[in-house]
Amino acid sequence: MIEHEQISMDVVFVGAGPANLAAALHLKSEIIKHDELIEKGLKQGKAIGDLEIAIVEKGSFVGAHILSGAVMDPKAIRELMPDFLAQGCPVDTVVTDDAAWYLTEKRCLVAPITPPPLKNKGKYIVSLSNICEWLGEKCEEAGINIFPEFPAAEVLYDENDAVIGVRTGDKGIDKEGKRKPNFEPGVDLLAKVTVLGEGSRGSLAKQLVARLGLDQGKEEQVFSLGVKELWEVPSGNFPEGMVVHTLGFPSDTRTYGGGWIYGLKNNVVSIGYVTGLDYEDPMIDPHAEFQKFKTHPKVAEILAGGKMIKYGAKSINTSGYYTMPKLFADGVLIVGDSASFLNGQRIKGIHTAMKSGMLAAETIVGAFEHDDFSSRTLRHYEEKVNLSWIYDELHPVRNFHAAFQKGRWSALINTGLQFLTKGLAWGFMPHEHHVPGYERMQKLDDGVSNGKRYADLKFDKELTFDKVTDVFYGAVAHDEDQPPHLHVLDTEICATRCAEEYGNPCQRFCPAAVYEMEDSAETGRKELKVNFSNCVHCKTCDIADPYQIINWVTPEGGGGPNYKGM
Numbered sequence: 104m105i106e107h108e109q110i111s112m113d114v115v116f117v118g119a120g121p122a123n124l125a126a127a128l129h130l131k132s133e134i135i136k137h138d139e140l141i142e143k144g145l146k147q148g149k150a151i152g153d154l155e156i157a158i159v160e161k162g163s164f165v166g167a168h169i170l171s172g173a174v175m176d177p178k179a180i181r182e183l184m185p186d187f188l189a190q191g192c193p194v195d196t197v198v199t200d201d202a203a204w205y206l207t208e209k210r211c212l213v214a215p216i217t218p219p220p221l222k223n224k225g226k227y228i229v230s231l232s233n234i235c236e237w238l239g240e241k242c243e244e245a246g247i248n249i250f251p252e253f254p255a256a257e258v259l260y261d262e263n264d265a266v267i268g269v270r271t272g273d274k275g276i277d278k279e280g281k282r283k284p285n286f287e288p289g290v291d292l293l294a295k296v297t298v299l300g301e302g303s304r305g306s307l308a309k310q311l312v313a314r315l316g317l318d319q320g321k322e323e324q325v326f327s328l329g330v331k332e333l334w335e336v337p338s339g340n341f342p343e344g345m346v347v348h349t350l351g352f353p354s355d356t357r358t359y360g361g362g363w364i365y366g367l368k369n370n371v372v373s374i375g376y377v378t379g380l381d382y383e384d385p386m387i388d389p390h391a392e393f394q395k396f397k398t399h400p401k402v403a404e405i406l407a408g409g410k411m412i413k414y415g416a417k418s419i420n421t422s423g424y425y426t427m428p429k430l431f432a433d434g435v436l437i438v439g440d441s442a443s444f445l446n447g448q449r450i451k452g453i454h455t456a457m458k459s460g461m462l463a464a465e466t467i468v469g470a471f472e473h474d475d476f477s478s479r480t481l482r483h484y485e486e487k488v489n490l491s492w493i494y495d496e497l498h499p500v501r502n503f504h505a506a507f508q509k510g511r512w513s514a515l516i517n518t519g520l521q522f523l524t525k526g527l528a529w530g531f532m533p534h535e536h537h538v539p540g541y542e543r544m545q546k547l548d549d550g551v552s553n554g555k556r557y558a559d560l561k562f563d564k565e566l567t568f569d570k571v572t573d574v575f576y577g578a579v580a581h582d583e584d585q586p587p588h589l590h591v592l593d594t595e596i597c598a599t600r601c602a603e604e605y606g607n608p609c610q611r612f613c614p615a616a617v618y619e620m621e622d623s624a625e626t627g628r629k630e631l632k633v634n635f636s637n638c639v640h641c642k643t644c645d646i647a648d649p650y651q652i653i654n655w656v657t658p659e660g661g662g663g664p665n666y667k668g669m
């Protein structure tokens with residue numbers, strides 16, 4: 104039996120992403136505002152005083168596990184901190200031009216007009232990792248406690264299923280489950296309100312939603328995987344401030360996918376490719392899709408003579424409004440990507456994540472004012488969301504991703520119609536239900552795959568890289584002497600049904616070469632080998648496995664990628 108020390112806080116935020124960092128900062132300033140108004144007699148009620156606020160983060164520092172494109176819509180950060188630029192927010196570049204390209208195998212058709220959702224002039228190209236690191240410093244200056252290397256491993260509940268905090272992961276357990284000399288038990292961080300902002304496919308949010316049925320009456324979330332590299336290119340290859348989005352090659356018309364190329368300062372280019380994790384062909388490999396994207400003549404031209412400097416991959420919650428769970432329960436709120444706040448049409452979620460955090464903060468002020476941390480008070484968060492610009496932005500595009508499940512062309516026609524009618528046309532059309540990706544993947548004998556998709560793809564280590572090389576550029580590290588954090592619940596399925604039916608797609612959908620089928624002399628067949636130390640924490644395996652038998656849990660704190668500058 105492990106004894107866990109209990110530490111009482113007022114509010115605990117799980118995850119130091121834009122959602123929770125904005126939430127914690129806003130909470131601090133809203134309390135100050137509230138108390139000043141009470142003191143001056145301009146508001147009725149009671150003062151709240153200084154709250155103990157903690158943010159726990161599994162990465163080795165704030166920003167270590169943050170990966171984004173990223174073009175940031177400054178709408179939310181401007182509300183949070185109107186003088187964010189004067190305060191030193193490390194935006195990289197202002198977007199000065201944008202374009203949409205349709206790629207065929209060899210050609211590039213430049214759209215005469217950039218579709219409005221992809222217009223970005225005046226917004227900021229950023230490293231979201233750097234922005235979060237900076238927001239973390241702002242939080243610390245404001246007196247918020249930040250604990251990097253502290254994964255929240257479990258939600259704590261009272262006897263009535265109200266959330267009362269989280270348990271952080273134990274440190275110093277070896278791969279056999281025994282205590283090492285550096286053993287430190289996890290801590291029970293007790294809180295009146297716990298806010299889950301773990302990003303896409305949060306591991307605690309998944310547990311919470313299932314246990315409390317917060318997804319009842321909602322559609323299941325659908326995800327994509329973004330695979331990204333940072334490149335240094337020769338001067339003149341790609342202009343600073345330029346934002347390009349692409350459609351077409353190498354995706355087929357049944358598979359959701361698209362690329363981006365953003366020009367940062369000092370001839371650095373952010374390049375990446377998003378593949379819907381609701382693809383039908385089990386032979387699809389999102390990392391290989393990205394590598395193939397770079398071989399397109401128009402794209403390869405930009406990278407020619409350059410060098411890759413950083414790699415990463417992360418899932419994106421692309422299904423939006425219809426797939427948002429209930430956002431509150433007793434003692435708990437869910438913010439940001441964990442609650443599907445991303446606008447899939449724009450692939451933008453930084454501003455909506457931050458705004459959701461700020462609305463959560465305003466709700467928490469009300470909860471402390473009334474000393475009521477139950478759903479009765481916390482439900483105001485969902486009301487605030489539905490009265491905010493988040494609703495105005497997400498509701499009109501609520502069917503965007505589901506339409507893509509019918510194929511690219513019908514989706515584009517739908518999108519055009521929705522744009523012209525500001526989403527009203529959805530009202531006259533059959534409701535498009537989101538089908539989870541693991542249900543859409545077809546079996547090998549269904550004939551969707553010809554097995555030749557990557558026949559021409561070679562990894563030359565100049566333009567194209569294999570997964571293991573890329574993982575090296577993600578600076579990924581986990582102590583190998585710990586229990587694996589990727590729980591495959593039934594490996595017999597891997598060696599038998601999955602091998603026959605889908606050809607073990609985990610070997611392809613994982614962008615970090617974590618899963619391998621290896622010949623076993625003992626059983627005389629191929630068995631699953633899990634190289635968990637390669638894991639980039641993208642959560643794809645937890646999402647895409649067709650049998651849903653992979654459970655991603657938090658590894659020992661501090662392990663994982665280092666996305667500084669990404």
Ligand SMILES: Cc1cc2nc3c(=O)[nH]c(=O)nc-3n(C[C@H](O)[C@H](O)[C@H](O)COP(=O)(O)OP(=O)(O)OC[C@H]3O[C@@H](n4cnc5c(N)ncnc54)[C@H](O)[C@@H]3O)c2cc1C
Nearest residue numbers: 118120121122161172173174255301302329439440452453
């Ligand atoms: C490839 C890619 C490109 C994108 N491009 C853009 C773009 O150009 N513009 C845009 O606006 N948006 C973009 N997005 C989306 C945007 O990055 C997200 O919407 C946004 O980061 C969500 O913020 P969040 O705070 O909800 O989660 P995240 O940014 O994912 O942060 C979550 C944090 O919580 C931590 N965490 C998770 N679980 C735990 C746990 N149990 N214990 C402790 N810590 C935990 C993680 O380590 C992480 O630091 C992109 C996303 C991806 C993946």
